[in-house]
Amino acid sequence: MYVAVKGGEAAIANAHRLLADRRRGDRSLPAVGIDQIVAQLALAVDRVMAEASLYDRTLAALAVRQARGDMIEAIFLLRAYRTTLPRFGYSQPLDTAAMKIERRISATYKDLPGGQLLGPTFDYTHRLLDPNLLADEPVDEPMQRPAEQGRIMRVSEILDQEGLIEGDGVMPVDHEIGDLTREPLEFPMARDLRLQALARGDEGFLLALGYSTQRGYGRTHPFTGEIRIGEVEVEFDVPELGFSVSLGRIQVTECQMVNQFKGSAKAPPQFTRGYGLVFGQSERKAMAMSLVDRALRAEELGEDIVAPAQDEEFVISHSDNVQATGFVEHLKLPHYVDFQAELDLVRRMRRDFEAARDRGMDPMTEAAE
């Protein structure tokens, strides 16, 4: 009987106990360690950190283990922890030109200052399952190179020397950088908030939207100006001291998409830019983010808004996977009170329909009369 699912606290407790059992799995096998997850499932950990907006590999790995590998559940766990943390202040903007680069590629120049560095990439691997990985075969030590010194100029700076690309842009003097975790979203939003939303947006959702722009739904003629992955220093602004202090280094992936632009009433012909920045190593997310960022600048650049990826309210309202999964999955909560109301209505309407039909009238026209 349905009322049986009106479970008490005992049922919930038992369900969670069973969940804990399934999470642990076969007790004769050693439990997977947090340090193993950090080291060997590093990209899963990176995604959880990025979409949870919390840079902490240990906690992200804990979340992955606790969520049994369900990425959105892990992101949710880490977000719910993050939101309880006190806010001491804000960091200075990251200087990604000063990045300690592990990977850096440009698709727009054959060679450029700082060079092309493939780094640890899946690109050009043949996707053949590796039987050696079934066992724990030894792995060669990687080749090392001396770290570069100083800044590595960005592709946007090269193009900017000729004035062919738009600048970094400036916000009005009185513009304070928003914080979407502390203020409710309002549309239309400035680009700073939009980029924050995209940075924690669902990788799959942004990937699909970015892909849609390539297939003609809001085309942006993109070139990968540059992708760089590496470590940057985070400087924390301390107003009381009058200077900033270093908090340490974090790994980020930055993508600058260069987009052809014919010019409009609002802007001259020049290359425009889409920007992506993601915690950890996630090129796919950073590239998708930069495609969507550029598409969402349609209004600013005077382009026609014709496609989903250009529609700010549509994209930003639906990019958060923790929100999306909660609302989709809430459909499994009981709705029988509302359903009862609908049952009652459908029964009445069917009675009316059948009565009209029995009288030989067209039931649908009678309703209108």
Add this chain to the structure above:
Amino acid sequence: MTELATYNFAYLDEQTKRMIRRAILKAIAIPGYQVPFASREMPMPYGWGTGGVQLTAAIIGPQDVLKVIDQGADDTTNAVSIRAFFQKVANVAVTTRTEEATIIQTRHRIPEAKLGPNQVLVYQVPIPEPLRFLEPRETETRKMHALEEYGLMHVKLYEDIARNGRIATTYAYPVKVAGRYVMDPSPTPKFDNPKMHLSDALQLFGAGREKRIYAVPPYTEVVSLDFEDHPFEVQRFDKPCALCGAEQVYLDEVILDDKGGRMFVCSDTDFCEDRRAHGHAGAMLASNGLASDGLPGGKEAAE
């Protein structure tokens, strides 16, 4: 890493509570207006009552007595879960008895018993915008509210009548609050709409995912939208509650077997149980002695 976090009383930090209380005060000052607030990530999913939980967390004190219902019942899983959450993070007294509660958090129902001036009813709201399914854009609907431009809603209700002979909205039936804002009462059945009108209790509405809070202060006019020739009417049930014999209450349909057998019982489990404790008995209770086997309002709910 033994201690990840120590949580404040009622989970939220005091800064966040202050932010939410400000939004509540604004909502009370402008009845029916949806106040944007910086909704936090909560340790339960969006869509599962995070708005209501944030409101309750912001107003609850150690002296409060909390009741949580879902579909009118205290023993539905999510109500159990939310009640347990506040027991854990605020260590407050909880109850299933409507009259004992100072705060009642609800999803989809308003209790049958009349609420008093010392009670607050906190609604969990999925989609706070009554115009959302007519106009998906927030930028547009905010303008429509600002201009009191509610013609679209009346056209929708009119089209219902034209197509179906009656208004085909059975829950989340739109109301006008204090003669100004059209408001979504949350997905309560329209049966409950009249209870919102001139209520002695403060009514607070929280939508966590959509980041909105709104309110109906006590003794405020709440009028369900209708037409002179198609006045608003609530659902009526043919039979009384099979367990307690109550009439003029909202009933759940319970399927008894695979041969079409069914009974109708109170959706408000506390109300039903209270009536039975006072000697009222419905048809099924008298014949089958179903009082304590986990049916709605059965023994389990009381524990």
